[in-house]
Structure formats: structure tokens, C-alpha cells
Amino acid sequence: MSFEYISIEGVSHRFLSRNRQPTTALTDVSGLFPAGKVTSIVGPSGCGKSTLLLIMRGLVAPAQGQVRFLYRDAAGALAPGEAPRMATVWQSFNLLPWRTVADNVAFGLELQGVPLAERRERAAEAIRSVELAGFENHYPGQLSGGMKQRVGLARGMVMSPDILFLDEPFGALDAQTRLYLQEQLSALVERHAKTVVLITHSIEEAIFLGDHVVVMTARPGRIAASLPVDLPRPRDLDVQKDKRFGELFAEIYGLLRDEVRKAMMN
Ligand SMILES: Nc1ncnc2c1ncn2[C@@H]1O[C@H](COP(=O)(O)OP(=O)(O)OP(=O)(O)O)[C@@H](O)[C@H]1O
Numbered sequence: 001m002s003f004e005y006i007s008i009e010g011v012s013h014r015f016l017s018r019n020r021q022p023t024t025a026l027t028d029v030s031g032l033f034p035a036g037k038v039t040s041i042v043g044p045s046g047c048g049k050s051t052l053l054l055i056m057r058g059l060v061a062p063a064q065g066q067v068r069f070l071y072r073d074a075a076g077a078l079a080p081g082e083a084p085r086m087a088t089v090w091q092s093f094n095l096l097p098w099r100t101v102a103d104n105v106a107f108g109l110e111l112q113g114v115p116l117a118e119r120r121e122r123a124a125e126a127i128r129s130v131e132l133a134g135f136e137n138h139y140p141g142q143l144s145g146g147m148k149q150r151v152g153l154a155r156g157m158v159m160s161p162d163i164l165f166l167d168e169p170f171g172a173l174d175a176q177t178r179l180y181l182q183e184q185l186s187a188l189v190e191r192h193a194k195t196v197v198l199i200t201h202s203i204e205e206a207i208f209l210g211d212h213v214v215v216m217t218a219r220p221g222r223i224a225a226s227l228p229v230d231l232p233r234p235r236d237l238d239v240q241k242d243k244r245f246g247e248l249f250a251e252i253y254g255l256l257r258d259e260v261r262k263a264m265m266n
């Protein structure tokens with residue numbers, strides 16, 4: 001049995017609040033996100049991207065619809081199966097303030113019961129990969145926003161999950177660090193052929209890292225388009241000079257522009 005797709009099937013969700021009108025965050029979202037590929041999701045602020053992530057992670061039950069993980073059996077048929085191993089880099093970092101950088105990164109491994117020596121080794125490697133060597137014993141309160149974000153990234157990568165969910169993983173970084181880590185992530189993805197779902201506000205980042213780009217509409221969010229990124233791998237940042245990159249950018253920007261205006265008006 002091989003894991004083939006994250007299948008999002010007619011998912012709608014609304015948030016109820018005591019003193020306000022309910023907020024419809026998602027309406028009838030359906031899509032197949034292929035395993036071993038990077039699915040980038042772009043859409044205006046508030047369109048429900050983080051909500052969709054919570055639903056895919058099984059942390060929020062959708063009002064309607066479902067998310068299933070599809071596997072191909074020996075006979076070639078697709079059937080739903082149990083959730084693969086997943087890790088998430090949250091938009092708001094979610095670091096534990098009373099733990100050091102090293103202990104934050106190793107936290108998930110600890111929950112899995114990984115022995116101490118292996119935990120230390122894997123955490124150290126992940127910390128090096130986000131260029132934070134030397135800060136192992138710092139506490140989150142002693143770090144800048146960008147550094148906290150890199151700890152969050154290390155904490156996701158250290159798990160070597162089957163699916164890595166990334167919610168704006170580079171949002172708080174300066175432009176240079178962002179470019180550097182985008183290249184690192186791209187190399188990682190190519191080496192391990194990971195299933196990655198990347199939420200980002202940056203069209204360039206969505207294209208550079210993605211195998212396809214899913215464009216969502218203004219709230220209530222729906223999937224407006226899914227565009228394959230037909231640029232060769234391995235990619236480095238020079239791919240942004242490719243004519244095809246410019247065409248994809250224009251196409252996605254065209255789809256997003258009206259949605260962003262709508263999102264700002266409601
Ligand atoms: N816990 C909650 N209670 C009430 N409303 C919520 C809650 N979480 C999200 N919402 C609402 O649902 C909508 C979608 O929110 P969500 O965070 O999924 O958007 P997003 O696309 O991730 O936005 P951004 O790009 O700014 O991160 C928004 O209108 C938001 O106000």
C-alpha cells in the first residue's frame with residue numbers, strides 16, 4: 001500500500017462565536033494533493049487557509065465534508081487508510097517558552113519516545129540546517145521573530161514526517177534569510193520527495209517550491225484554480241528568471257488580484 005493523495009472532499013466550515021454572526025471560513029472545498037509533491041496554497045488573508053490546515057491535521061472537525069488519506073493497493077485501486085505521520089510548522093511558531101531551543105526542537109521526538117541520544121543528534125542536525133547552531137541553550141524569549149520561526153521550522157523537519165505542513169514558514173524572516181531557507185527547503189524536498197503542503201502569501205515562493213499552486217478565493221474560501229508548475233527540478237533561485245516562471249506569476253496574480261480586493265472590502 002502506498003500513500004497517494006490527501007483527499008479533501010466537500011469541506012465547509014463555519015466558526016460560531018457567542019456575540020457575533022457566525023463566520024463562514026470555507027465552502028465546499030475539494031481537492032487532491034498528491035503524495036511526494038509540494039502543494040502550495042495561496043489566497044487572500046482570512047480566506048481559510050489555516051483553517052483548512054487544522055482540518056487536514058484532524059484538529060478541527062469540519063461542519064461538512066471530510067479529509068481522507070488515499071492509498072493504492074496491490075491491485076492498483078485507491079482506498080482510504082490511516083493518517084500518515086504528519087508534522088506542522090504553525091504560522092504562530094507555538095514554541096514552548098520554558099524550554100530551550102534544543103528542547104523545543106526535540107519535543108516531538110520526546111513524545112514519540114525516541115531515546116535521548118538520538119533525540120539530541122537529530123535536534124542538533126535540524127538546528128544546524130536552519131543556521132541556529134550556537135543557540136541550542138537559548139530560550140524563545142531571547143530570540144528574534146525570525147529566529148523563533150526557524151526554530152519552528154527545525155521542529156517540523158526533525159520529525160521527518162510523511163507529510164510536512166507549513167503555514168507561512170518564512171513570513172517573519174528578513175529577505176535574505178528567506179531566500180536562503182527557501183533554497184534549503186527546495187533541496188530537502190528534492191532529496192526526500194516529501195509530501196509538503198505549503199501555505200504562503202508569496203506567489204514567487206509558491207511557484208519556486210511548488211509542484212502545483214492552489215489558488216483560493218476570498219472568504220468564504222473555495223479553490224479557484226490548481227495550476228501545475230511545469231518548471232524542471234532541481235531548481236535554484238535563477239528559475240525566477242525563466243520565462244515560464246513569469247507567465248505562471250502573471251496567471252496566479254491575475255486570479256488573486258480580484259480576490260484580494262474582495263477580501264479587503266468585506
Ligand atoms: N477560532 C476562530 N473563531 C472564530 N473565527 C475564526 C477562528 N479562526 C478563524 N476564524 C475566521 O475564519 C476565517 C478564516 O481564518 P483563517 O485563519 O483560516 O484564514 P487564513 O487564510 O489563514 O488567513 P491569513 O492569511 O491571514 O493567515 C477568518 O475570517 C477568521 O476570522
Ligand SMILES: [Mg+2]
Pocket residue numbers: 049050051091167
Ligand atoms: Mg493563516
